Amino acid sequence: MKALAEVSNLTVRYGENTAVDKVSFNVQAGEILAIIGPNGSGKTSTVECLEGLRKPAEGSITVLDKNPLSKRCELYKELGVQLQDVSYPEKIKVDELCEWFASFYDSPANYQKMLELLDLSAKRKRYVNKLSGGEKQRLSILLSLLPRPKLLILDELTTGLDPEARRNMWDSLSAVRESGTSVVLVSHYMDEVEALADRIVFMLRGKALYTGTLKGFRDYAKQTLAPEKWQDNMSMEDIYLAFVPKKERLTLEAIS
Amino acid sequence: MKTKALIKTAKMQTILYFREFFGPFFSIVFPIMMLILFGSIYGNEPDEWFGGRGSMDVSVPAYLGMVIAVGGLMTLPLGLIDYQSSKVYKRFDATPIGKENIVLVQIFVCLIACIISSIILIVAGKILYNIHIEGEWFVILPMFLLSLISIFSIGFLITALFKNTKIAQAASWILYFLMLFTSGATIPAELFPESFKVFTNFLPLTHVVEVLQCTFYGDQLDTVGLSIAVITAIALICTTAGIALYQRRNWA
Numbered sequence: 001m002k003a004l005a006e007v008s009n010l011t012v013r014y015g016e017n018t019a020v021d022k023v024s025f026n027v028q029a030g031e032i033l034a035i036i037g038p039n040g041s042g043k044t045s046t047v048e049c050l051e052g053l054r055k056p057a058e059g060s061i062t063v064l065d066k067n068p069l070s071k072r073c074e075l076y077k078e079l080g081v082q083l084q085d086v087s088y089p090e091k092i093k094v095d096e097l098c099e100w101f102a103s104f105y106d107s108p109a110n111y112q113k114m115l116e117l118l119d120l121s122a123k124r125k126r127y128v129n130k131l132s133g134g135e136k137q138r139l140s141i142l143l144s145l146l147p148r149p150k151l152l153i154l155d156e157l158t159t160g161l162d163p164e165a166r167r168n169m170w171d172s173l174s175a176v177r178e179s180g181t182s183v184v185l186v187s188h189y190m191d192e193v194e195a196l197a198d199r200i201v202f203m204l205r206g207k208a209l210y211t212g213t214l215k216g217f218r219d220y221a222k223q224t225l226a227p228e229k230w231q232d233n234m235s236m237e238d239i240y241l242a243f244v245p246k247k248e249r250l251t252l253e254a255i256s
Numbered sequence: 257m258k259t260k261a262l263i264k265t266a267k268m269q270t271i272l273y274f275r276e277f278f279g280p281f282f283s284i285v286f287p288i289m290m291l292i293l294f295g296s297i298y299g300n301e302p303d304e305w306f307g308g309r310g311s312m313d314v315s316v317p318a319y320l321g322m323v324i325a326v327g328g329l330m331t332l333p334l335g336l337i338d339y340q341s342s343k344v345y346k347r348f349d350a351t352p353i354g355k356e357n358i359v360l361v362q363i364f365v366c367l368i369a370c371i372i373s374s375i376i377l378i379v380a381g382k383i384l385y386n387i388h389i390e391g392e393w394f395v396i397l398p399m400f401l402l403s404l405i406s407i408f409s410i411g412f413l414i415t416a417l418f419k420n421t422k423i424a425q426a427a428s429w430i431l432y433f434l435m436l437f438t439s440g441a442t443i444p445a446e447l448f449p450e451s452f453k454v455f456t457n458f459l460p461l462t463h464v465v466e467v468l469q470c471t472f473y474g475d476q477l478d479t480v481g482l483s484i485a486v487i488t489a490i491a492l493i494c495t496t497a498g499i500a501l502y503q504r505r506n507w508a
Contacts, residue, residue, distance in 0.1 A: 051350055054506075076352045086347040089268075090338070091275040096268065103264035104351045147352075
């Protein structure tokens with residue numbers, strides 16, 4: 001089956017620093033692909049290249065048969081994104097923002113219904129900058145679904161949401177996948193990855209160390225980790241932490 | 257889709273423009289306040305000091321310079337800077353409309369707001385003080401538009417030059433207030449000492465006020481030929497440089 005997105009030897013540099021180093025993976029139709037890794041491992045730089053928002057130093061990317069840099073406007077008719085660290089105009093209300101974004105698409109999804117499903121209908125006349133963190137997150141997910149996307153890219157989907165809202169979001173995401181949309185999910189939460197992802201890309205220091213299924217990741221870890229680090233009953237989070245270099249912890253002794 | 261999206265964007269930007277205090281107050285309310293304040297003090301009787309014209313005949317085209325300065329040096333650059341620093345453009349870049357169209361619509365809405373503010377000021381001057389517009393509209397309008405584009409291009413260039421929000425804001429504020437009080441837009445240039453005029457002649461808004469007053473008086477344009485050349489050159493250089501700098505910018 002032809003991949004919806006294909007990333008080949010992607011390299012991103014910031015000055016002398018190589019943030020993403022020859023990363024390759026693809027996104028298959030109907031799957032949820034999770035990109036995991038610690039802060040600074042190059043996850044966001046990678047998805048920003050997929051989204052056409054950042055120019056790679058090297059490598060090639062095709063998303064929905066288009067070059068995301070040169071065909072960005074065309075691409076966004078079928079691509080939904082939820083970005084990390086962006087905001088909306090000051091003094092705009094929730095329903096105004098939804099209506100504005102809906103005008104960008106020929107046949108947008110019904111945002112009124114989505115406001116209800118995401119428990120935002122009572123906030124529709126509220127200014128966006130007055131929403132709580134979780135409400136803003138849900139609104140940004142709503143906006144990402146407006147184009148009825150074939151591919152959805154979610155960068156830290158559930159950051160800022162309480163446990164119940166996170167679980168609701170997982171259900172919503174599963175429903176989105178069942179409707180035929182493929183998803184690229186950047187996440188720090190291993191329980192989320194285990195619950196949702198079909199495959200993962202594990203990134204560390206700009207490199208994709210592993211690409212494949214979750215079960216395959218356990219096998220990869222068993223073979224790669226030093227024997228004293230491996231235990232058969234390790235959770236996904238334990239395995240993840242075993243790969244990530246330990247940082248010095250803040251202690252009261254260190255402060256004094 | 258694109259036309260619908262652009263119309264909707266223009267409508268939303270207009271709503272957002274009027275939700276801010278600064279733009280509508282300083283481009284519509286403040287010039288009218290100045291008109292009423294100084295009009296009630298000096299009236300609009302012909303005066304030798306103003307070459308036989310009334311105080312308001314001279315002041316209204318100068319206040320148009322103030323309206324243009326508010327739009328071009330404050331409202332526009334502060335709006336663009338705000339969208340850049342809070343990464344609003346980045347979010348719109350992840351939609352079919354793209355950031356370029358949002359920037360163009362922002363400029364368009366500010367230009368239209370400036371034109372409407374100018375019309376309101378002229379109508380208020382006519383109703384309240386029966387100002388005399390001796391020039392021809394087919395001369396006044398192109399010179400007004402040239403002035404508008406010239407000052408707006410300066411604001412545009414500021415936002416392209418300085419990626420640091422605070423520096424860009426400071427540059428806008430300094431340029432605005434410096435030109436507002438020394439170009440003849442608020443205080444009549446006739447009151448400035450000759451030595452001070454040497455300095456004010458370096459300010460673009462001084463030339464804008466001179467051109468607007470000339471066209472309102474119905475004088476020959478060649479009497480302000482240098483000023484027309486200056487504001488034309490500013491418009492061309494600042495617009496070209498601004499576009500070039502924006503194209504090189506990393507928006508991510």
